[in-house]
Amino acid sequence: MTADRKLRLLVGKVGLDGHDRGAKIIARAFRDAGFEVIYTGLHQTPEMVVATAIQEDVDAVSLSILSGAHNYLFPRVIELLRERGAPDIAVFGGGIIPEEDVPGLKAAGVLEIFTPGTSTEDVIAWVRAHVAPRALG
């Protein structure tokens, strides 16, 4: 696999949160930016998201969470990726996430958190700078 292949990104909605406006916008923006996008659809458990991420060989998982459950769901997804032997899949995300929760999420291994008002172009630029194609074995 060459390093200049297209990035494969999973866009996920975890938990019971049905607010999928942001997830769908970002999935479309990623697709229009030339990335390969897998959108999980709604109401996924962390286990389901991680299983999809591994099965689809994605380079990064981006989660959209507007339910207030981010402090549980992000660390849980990272923990499961590690358990399943895929700690190199980057995890980032966005949603209604208070600023003061961001340092804790980053300490848990979340690469970046995008809060409301971020432009899709900024997120895409960040992805290009920080997510690299994984070396697949």
Place this chain on the structure above:
Amino acid sequence: MSANGKPPAGRKPTRQAWERETLAESLRKSPERDVAFTTVSDLPIERLYTSDDLAGGWSEGEKLGYPGEFPYTRGIHPTMYRGRLWTMRQFAGFGSAADTNARFRYLLEHGQTGLSTAFDLPTLMGRDSDDALARGEVGKEGVAVDTLEDMEILFSGIPLDRVSTSMTINAPAAVVFCMYLAVAERQGVPFAKLSGTLQNDILKEYIAQKEWIYPPRPSMRIITDLMAFCAREVPLWNTISISGYHIREAGSTAVQELAFTLADGIAYVEAGRAAGLDVDAFAPRLSYFFNSHNDFFEEIAKLRAARRIWAHVMRDRFGAKSPRSWMMRFHTQTAGCSLTAQQPLNNVARVTIQAMAAVLGGTQSLHTDSFDEALALPTEQAVTVALRTQQVIAEESGVTNTVDPLGGSYFVEALTDKIERDALAYIARIDEMGGMIAAIERGFPQKEIADASYHYQRQVDRGEKSIVGVNKHAVENGRRLDILKIDDEVERAQLLRLAAVRTRRDGAKLARDLARLRRAAESGENLIPPMLDCVRDYGSVQEISQALVPVFGTYREVSVL
């Protein structure tokens, strides 16, 4: 044209002459700003509206009528806010039932006149707090309700015959409504004295909010059972609040919000009639719920058009005889999706404009969002400012002094007509597909909304639509604010309380109730009486909802990007 701006002596002021002389000269000297003059939903807006824009058969009698008369464009009451102000109804719910009960009492003490309950996500999805999918979400976005015990605490000390209560719940709406009835029984309040609103609008869940249990068709059966039960037993209750709010929040345009919501309303009326109900027996208890977004005149026009379309639909399409069936009553909430996390105090200004539009659009009740809601659930201070905003509009601004102050404005009437035409065109397309359920099954409204929301986001990203504090006038560190945090202790305490209820109740009796409910689902008997028995015996939201799954099945969305 003379230099002092007066038409030359002897010239009759006409639009053509104005354009040729006054306007052309002005544009030569200083052109208009280089922006697109469009609404937030991208409807083009002209430089000037005159009586010419209302020509072509526009008749005041037909289009406007008088307040309290068909087609209700100017309002459903002859005196509107001179008679009675709108109900100030702030949506509240967080943490445990006791926390929310305290917020309710606080709001009632501060002059609020109706209650509005927000449930947490597990409750909205018909899941108990101890379900695996509920982890981390208990009490976060609303109050956690598992069994009747939680509802008893939620309404403790609040006499249900003296408040009107709105409950924002859909997929398990019937279960939660039965819990409310059971609380009333325990307070000794007859069902006939209960007033309030159940959101109970499952169609917009498939379209926008995405909290469902069963597929659309069996869900409609539960709704018609509830309509039939309430027509008999709880006559003052609004059985469905047909909601455009969430459709708009999901990113629709104003026209889509209006069209899809009315198409949902049409589907409920058709379902009620197919279930053998007389349209005038249930239609007066249908109410609507709209969003009020940033574009002031677009929102006012949308609300006025909504009343006019519904009056015609009910009278002409469904042959309703009672004016109560023709009148569209609605609640309005300011647009949560318009609030910014950046410079959050700016949201007070947005909410004021949006609330003013709702009032000038003739709303019956109003929720004003709190300025901190792009960051978290609102603090008490933020909720108070939001309520005070309504009070300032009601008691200081003067807009309540006359009925429909904007009626007859060339611009507002032209925009009302335009939005009406565009919404009717959408409704015609949905009719051609076989109605809203069929349209949902093929993903039509979902796709239209996703397209509109992406289009808007692109416009914001390119700076074609302004958001003050975000893509215009932004500053660093603009989001410092004390916010409400929901303690994770809430989840732990709720799990203990639920476990205690499960131990204490009569499990064998509940099992018989649940079996009877399932048989009713199979036989077609009205589901509400057996459901009420399940609730009285402390069956949980999830147990009761799941009892119907073997008969009704579950829904899975085919995701459209």
